Amino acid sequence: MRRISALALCLISACTPAPRAEVTKGVALDGQSIAGPSQLAPFAQPSAIRAQRGNSEMARDFLDLAFRMESGRAIPVLSRFEGPITVAMTGDVPPTARSELSHLMSRLRHEAGLDVRPAPGDGAASITVDFVPRAQMRRAVPSAACFVVPGVRSFDEYKGARGTPVVDWTQLVQRNRVVIVIPSDTSAQEVRDCLHEEMAQAIGPLNDLYHLPDSVFNDDNFHTVLTGFDMLILRAYYAPDLQSGMNEAEVARRLPAILARLNPGGEGRGGQPKTIAPRPWVAAVEQAFGTRGGSARAGAERMISIAAAQGWSDGRLAFSYYALGRAQVTSDPEAAVRAFTKAAQIYRTLPGGAVHGAHVDMQLAAVALSSGQPAQAVQFADRAIPVVKQSQNAALLATLMLIKAEAFEAQGQVAEARALRLDSLGWARYGFGSEAQVRARMAEVATLGARGRRGG
Structure with missing residues (x-):
């Protein structure tokens, strides 16, 4: 969120x-x-600077991002989409949103290696981005600029399922449908920033950590678009060595080899978890x-x-x-x-x-x-x-x-x-x-x- x-x-x-x-x-x-x-x-669209920290430090960050909620609740197992990830937009879509989403999906494909694509016109999407008036959204979630919820495909569905296990991230074993809710009446930059952060959390880790200096997974909001660290985390999240339903110990055993393969420059580098x-x-x-x-x-x-x-x-x-x-x-x-x-x-x-x-x-x-x-x-x-x-x-x-x-x-x-x-x-x-x-x-x-x- x-x-x-x-x-x-x-x-x-x-x-x-x-x-x-x-x-x-x-x-x-x-x-x-x-x-x-x-x-x-x-803006010119340069690729993000590659992650610059050691793999041992990033492994600990990965586990804290993937197996904790922002509230501090534990997430018992890794959940992710298995197969292509399709994305659709609904509601009063702002003029710049489609081009921003297109560019973001291109980055996710090229920098994170994810199979992310637009949903077919007649098919249900893995991720639905629902644009609603800010006043409506704030009545439901007052502290959020935008947010992401599992198990439903629209803001209206979310309102009907609030407080039930359907929209509880800790109950998920595999992700199948997720909705991102963004105000329809906000600035182009806020639309883009929400797409970057909420898409990353819809696809990958759900937590934010204040100690991350190089990531949008941080509630300080200094970074507004996905960074090289974020792309590495998402690439590792979808490594073939992992699968939905693994617990933290199982992921931890596989993670050093995954990061060594994906980020060889981070091997042997110092850094304190x-x-x-x-x-x-x-x-x-x-x-x-x-x-x-x-x-x-x-x-x-x-x-x-x-x-x-x-x-x-x-x-x-x-x-x-x-x-x-x-x-x-x-x-x-x-x-x-x-x-x-x-x-x-x-x-x-x-x-x-x-x-x-x-x-x-x-x-x-x-x-x-x-x-x-x-x-x-x-x-x-x-x-x-x-x-x-x-x-x-x-x-x-x-x-x-x-x-x-x-x-x-x-x-x-x-x-x-x-x-x-x-x-x-x-x-x-x-x-x-x-x-x-x-x-x-x-x-x-x-x-x-x-x-x-x-x-x-």
């Missing part, structure tokens, strides 16, 4: 009041349709990112305290400092910068951590802009933008471009600022979806620039 989260773009809403700035800036949005796919900026984060730390995450003010800071400080007690030096410690920076960004910007800097130092030592570092740089760029340091804001944005393009996060890219444009304007580079704002619009449309949301983000960034020009 992909959770509703403020993590990916939390800075602007966290560090500014409700937007009041008029956004003229010479960028005409009136009368322009935000939703038209021809107006969305396309990680334990699953304890529930009190996860509860502290929910407090830090689900609240504001002192409660958010208390949650972040508890995250750091538990991380220290656990002896962590990985992404969970970095995420704890990131949370603290976010919680302090309005009340104590200097302390926030110190926390963000600690987070970035850890993230940049981890495989896949460049994406996380780019998120931190966006935070730091916004703080620099709002404190009257436009040249430094440009430096942070310039460091983050190439990474963000590679990771295909249009919402974050648009935000960085808008911050950089405000910084240009603060330095008197008005023409450059206008051009950059215009260039950002395609990414903003893809990332935010509606004209109102694009305008709101532009207004929030403009407020930061105005604050910086007033002297912080």
Whole structure:
């Protein structure tokens, strides 16, 4: 399940009041349709970077992903599809969804070796992607941005089967039909992100692990499209050595040989297998990112305290400092910068951590802009933008471009600022979806620039 989260773009809403700035800036949005796919900026489609960790570490991660639920419940046996996996879309399908699904299925075939194909027009699909209005979906699952359920083929079927063994993943021995539920009235990027994460879980592991730095199987939501690690996990999940119904011990015995065959570069490499984060730390995450003010800071400080007690030096410690920076960004910007800097130092030592570092740089760029340091804001944005393009996060890219444009304007580079704002619009449309949301983000960034020009 992909959770509703403020993590990916939390800075602007966290560090500014409700937007009041008029956004003229010479960028005409009136009368322009935000939703038209021809107006969305396309990403180049590079293959994911190969997994960069040792096989012994990844074997432990595989078992924790495959035999646990996000709730902590154990999954007694491996379940998967046996045979071709067919996919269909139903409901009010958004304009970009079919092309996004086509590209994703192509990646799954070529990078994970899976037999994934469109369902025949007159046949039932293995996986049905059902698009429903957001309000309907939230009434059923309030905390989800999108979700995946076994045993049914539609959102309506799910509502009728809730609470029964039919939709209980722990009761499955083999997967035959699964539904993915995604809002029909959301941005193109959210549709794509939901397809990537929920398709991966419909096909393979169901768990998310906070200690994975290079995966969408992580509730921090920093990675938005499937990574090289994810493709390796899915390829191993469907290795011929495994089959539905195997227990964890049976899979564990076969896994070293599977990973040695699929990822020879990971043999003999160091790496310390990680334990699953304890529930009190996860509860502290929910407090830090689900609240504001002192409660958010208390949650972040508890995250750091538990991380220290656990002896962590990985992404969970970095995420704890990131949370603290976010919680302090309005009340104590200097302390926030110190926390963000600690987070970035850890993230940049981890495989896949460049994406996380780019998120931190966006935070730091916004703080620099709002404190009257436009040249430094440009430096942070310039460091983050190439990474963000590679990771295909249009919402974050648009935000960085808008911050950089405000910084240009603060330095008197008005023409450059206008051009950059215009260039950002395609990414903003893809990332935010509606004209109102694009305008709101532009207004929030403009407020930061105005604050910086007033002297912080």
